[in-house]
Amino acid sequence: MPVDINLIGEELQKTLDPNNENHQKLIQKGLLLYRQQLVYQKKTSQSAITAKVQDVTPVEVVLHNDLNSSHCSCPIEGICRHQLALFFSTYSETGSVFEWVQDWKKNDSSKQILQGMKRGSDLLKAKTPAGVDDGVENWLNRFQQAYQGIDITNEFVLEVSCKNKYRSLIESSPSLREWKPLFQLFAAYESIKIVNRICSSQHIRTFKRYFDYMLDEADEALKVLSVAAAPFAFDEYLRYLREDCIFLLQEPTYYELELVEFYQLLWTLLFKQSIWRKLEHKRLNDIMEDDQSKRVKIGYIHISILCGYDDLALDEIQKYGSEISYFSSYWLKYLSEQKPQDRFYQYVNTISAFIPEYLETENEYDRLVFIRSFFQNIDEGSLADQNPLLLEKIYIQALPHTYYQFSDHLFRQEKYKEWVELQQYKGIELEFIDRGKLDMISKNNPSLLMPLYHDAVEFSISNRNRDSYKKAVKYLKKLRTIYKKEKMMDFWDTYLENLLLKTKRLRAFHEECKRGKLIDA
Incomplete structure (x- = not known):
């Protein structure tokens, strides 16, 4: 059936109630968009009228004779102001929008609300x-x-x-x-x-x-x-x-x-009420004798947590496996609001062990959603003060998605050795690491930075171009300074000798070493 703007108008008359405050506002907003000429790129085909409406953000609107089939790209469900704006814009080409609105206001639609969307x-x-x-x-x-x-x-x-x-x-x-x-x-x-x-x-x-x-x-x-x-x-x-x-x-x-x-x-x-939850726990316990489905188990764990039956809940969590991670955010949110926090820590410790396996089964988007949801229910600052080892365990289980949080935590805790190991794990180039943090470690324990500079030298040489060789020489000079501070110049001499031997075919690198006065000209 060809699209008919008059038919659409009749359906809207039946659907929108002039006595309904929300519907009144909807009409007003649609009229405002139409009168501001914010409807554009309008097209009429055999089956639909399409257009774009410029609101806070542009939206795409499609009108059909059947309002149920009409839709808009905005998040509002059902009829929205953008659909009405397109209707008014199209209706104005053949009729009077003012008269349509006046007719609508006269409707006794207390008997007609949503009639076009219902049957019977x-x-x-x-x-x-x-x-x-x-x-x-x-x-x-x-x-x-x-x-x-x-x-x-x-x-x-x-x-x-x-x-x-x-x-x-x-x-x-x-x-x-x-x-x-x-x-x-x-x-x-x-x-x-x-x-x-x-x-x-x-x-x-x-x-x-x-x-x-x-x-x-x-x-x-x-x-x-x-x-x-x-x-x-x-x-x-x-x-x-x-x-x-x-x-x-x-x-x-x-x-x-x-x-x-x-x-x-x-x-x-x-x-x-405690009695209600205990009765439900008994009901689920009886059901589980014959029904071991996943949903029943999740329900059983949930009621066990609410009843305070932590041994039963934790035992079922262990049996359930990595898929339990998906449901953990809900429980952690509930437990994080309870005092004291001992129960919360107990569940976090148990559930976090399943995170690596769970993340392997999900796509990248779902991994990020899970990590965000999981950490929304954990007060990392409080946990860092009260149970830092547990927090570090969680960070490790969720790597690499928790790299930045873990890195900041280790540095605040002055665990510089572990911090350096984390940078190596992540594989971040030395030039992109915070210079202030490197200087802080250099003042406290410069030898800890040796692995980072060794890696940086190897990486720069592997790029095999003049600029990268200059970088390598810069890092070698830093290394030499650290070896000297640590009174390990014998090790430095051996390291440099082996490096030059390994790179003997790289004449450009050796030339840069001479320019940098690492070796004699």
Whole structure:
């Protein structure tokens, strides 16, 4: 069907609610971009209208008759100001933008919100706010009905459709403020269950962004719930989540990591009572007699940590192997916030042993992400004061990614010998090493610098050009000074004699040695 700007306008009229403050702001921002003539390189094809919109950064926009298929390169999900700017720019060629906006303002869209993105006659009912007395079953029915009729065969628009379904649920959350985060948590949890089953049945492996989005929504709700006392009316809902969340560890899925993280969030932020955690530990212990899957083991380790069963948790971590490193950041963050720090050090010591093997299995980007995440949960300054050997062990396990941190640490600790060995390991050319640090070591223990100068001489000679030979002579003079300070001139004479013999065919190098008065002319 050819792209029709009037049809797109009708869909927007149905989708955007003039009584919704967010939708009002969206229209205003779209109009502003359009009126500032920030829409450019506009093209119309048989199936789409494309353009660029100059915002803080330029974005690319594509409009289709079906709003679910329209998209923008900005991070905003669903309809954004850039899509509206392109719509207004195109609509102005055949109609009045002012009249379109006036018509939109007249809409009684309390009955039409997101109608273009939904199917079924139950839409009106779905917009009715959820009641606080509805009970768990009614909430679950509401979530199931919201996803009914969704087209699961079109993977390319399915993710957008699922997010729209979730947003429509959030718009129908209870009116009482204290119930809103609980409803949001339930909506995210049940949406993940529904969409996970769709992905499994359709073999969809491209929904990571959707699952991450649901995790963010759940995390947002949990942070609100975790700082307020739960009213007694929540008991039924919390009981359901406690009993049902085993789904996250046992349900077949292509998104194991995301489901495990949801489980960790629930038990860390929401279910804090000791008796609840101990009962969950017993449940997982019983399950593990028949189910030794990775997710169940991770759940067991997590609950063991929360219960303070460190021997059990550390034993399972040892058995799990290097893959445990991926989950370690979450636990280290939790433990780093606990006092005293002895438990934290114990886990860091155990987990760090798996880092080298884990890094070997990951690509460069994932390695850097892991290292950054791992060290975000470690107070390196505090650890350097309280347990410097443990910190050095971690740095060594994570080399070469921790070279700069390790180098600075060793120098601060005045471990100059180890610092020199690290520079050799990294293979950094002497001319690129901080001159101030070299001078500091030269004042304290100049002999420690000998290996660096020996390496620099060998490297410079190997380049076999006049400039590199001059560098080699400069380094040889530094070496001679150190040998002289250390009263080791016999060793110097032997070293230089062997070097000249080894390089006897390099006449240019010997000439530079003569110019530098290392040997007689």
